[in-house]
Each structure stands twice: as C-alpha cells, then as structure tokens.
Amino acid sequence: MTNSITFRVHALPAAALDTVRRTGRDAADQPVEALAAGGGEPLRCCLRDAEAGEALLLFGYPPPVAAGPYREIGPIFAHAAVCPGPEAPGGHPPAWRGRPQVLRAYDRQGRICGGRLHNGTDPEAVIAELFADPAVHQLHSRNVVYGCFMFAVERAAG
Incomplete structure (x- = not known):
C-alpha cells in the first residue's frame, strides 16, 4: 500500500x-x-x-x-535511569516490528473512534488506513494480551 x-x-x-x-x-x-x-x-x-x-x-x-x-x-x-530513547525516533519501533498489536483510534475530543488488530508485519499500512479517516486525530498502540498502552502515533505536521 x-x-x-x-x-x-x-x-x-x-x-x-x-x-x-x-x-x-x-x-x-x-x-x-x-x-x-x-x-x-x-x-x-x-x-x-x-x-x-x-x-x-x-x-x-x-x-x-x-x-x-x-x-x-x-x-x-x-x-529506572535515563536511557538514550528509541532506536528510530519518530518511526515504528524496529524491535516491535512483527509483534501483534491493537491500534486504537481517538478523535480530537479523546473518544475512541475506531481501531484495528494487526499482526505487526506492516504497521505503517494499518496506521495509514486508520488515518485515512479524517475524524482520527491520534492512535494508541496497545498490547494484545494485556491491553496496556505501548506508544502514541500522531499525524506529522506538514
């Protein structure tokens, strides 16, 4: 895609x-x-x-x-101590590529407005599909089993 x-x-x-x-x-x-x-x-x-x-x-x-x-x-x-941060700042975490995740979509009011389970092999395509909906302001990647927040995804300015 x-x-x-x-x-x-x-x-x-x-x-x-x-x-x-x-x-x-x-x-x-x-x-x-x-x-x-x-x-x-x-x-x-x-x-x-x-x-x-x-x-x-x-x-x-x-x-x-x-x-x-x-x-x-x-x-x-x-x-517990300061670390250097992500290996690839701004992009999908390389270490988590291939990990099944849920991408939960939120609108500007902070309400859930969609989401997708994906297998992690092409997260950028799933992110693009969700952001194709103009109501989607932000995505949260979530752990499939525990539901814990992993990271946020926002449209880049430009």
Missing part, C-alpha cells in the same frame, strides 16, 4: 518520566515499583523489550488523550 500520510511515533515523554523518577509517585499518586527485569518487559522510554536484569520502574501512566471518560491510567515499564 502506498502511504501518503506521514506520522510520528511518540515514546513516553521524558518530562513525565523525569517526574516519576524524581518523586517516586505515579499519575495516581501511588508509589512507583522498582524491579529488576525478568526479560521481555516492553519499555515505553526506548520502545524495546527489557533484557533480564535491567533496572526498571513499573508505574501508572495516563496515555495522551483529551480529558474525558476515555482517559485512563494503566501500568507501564520504563528504565
């Missing part, structure tokens, strides 16, 4: 992670859990899976949508 829609993938914002690291509290004002990775935990700071033994934080995070009934707080993993 030819894609004329440009988009940008967003990892966990550094400022949000800095606040969690500094305060030890999450978005629900609950204590952050520090743990050693068992291996395979999806890291939202650098958009890859953790390697066994890495120092992680587990905490509640509200994915970026407008305030309203669809806004939620869910569990995410991130490095």
Whole structure:
C-alpha cells in the first residue's frame, strides 16, 4: 500500500518520566515499583523489550488523550535511569516490528473512534488506513494480551 500520510511515533515523554523518577509517585499518586527485569518487559522510554536484569520502574501512566471518560491510567515499564530513547525516533519501533498489536483510534475530543488488530508485519499500512479517516486525530498502540498502552502515533505536521 502506498502511504501518503506521514506520522510520528511518540515514546513516553521524558518530562513525565523525569517526574516519576524524581518523586517516586505515579499519575495516581501511588508509589512507583522498582524491579529488576525478568526479560521481555516492553519499555515505553526506548520502545524495546527489557533484557533480564535491567533496572526498571513499573508505574501508572495516563496515555495522551483529551480529558474525558476515555482517559485512563494503566501500568507501564520504563528504565529506572535515563536511557538514550528509541532506536528510530519518530518511526515504528524496529524491535516491535512483527509483534501483534491493537491500534486504537481517538478523535480530537479523546473518544475512541475506531481501531484495528494487526499482526505487526506492516504497521505503517494499518496506521495509514486508520488515518485515512479524517475524524482520527491520534492512535494508541496497545498490547494484545494485556491491553496496556505501548506508544502514541500522531499525524506529522506538514
């Protein structure tokens, strides 16, 4: 599929992670859990899976949508210390290519307005299909089994 829609993938914002690291509290004002990775935990700071033994934080995070009934707080993993961030900033995470995901579509009011399950082999095509609907403002990639927020996708300006 030819894609004329440009988009940008967003990892966990550094400022949000800095606040969690500094305060030890999450978005629900609950204590952050520090743990050693068992291996395979999806890291939202650098958009890859953790390697066994890495120092992680587990905490509640509200994915970026407008305030309203669809806004939620869910569990995410991130490095306990500052990391270099995603390998391919702005693009689909290379380490998660081929991973089945749900792409949930949101409108400007933060309401769910569609979505798709995809097998991960051509996420750009699925992203383009969803963004073909002018009502779609933002997409969230979600873990298939647990439903956890993985990353946000927005139309690129231009």
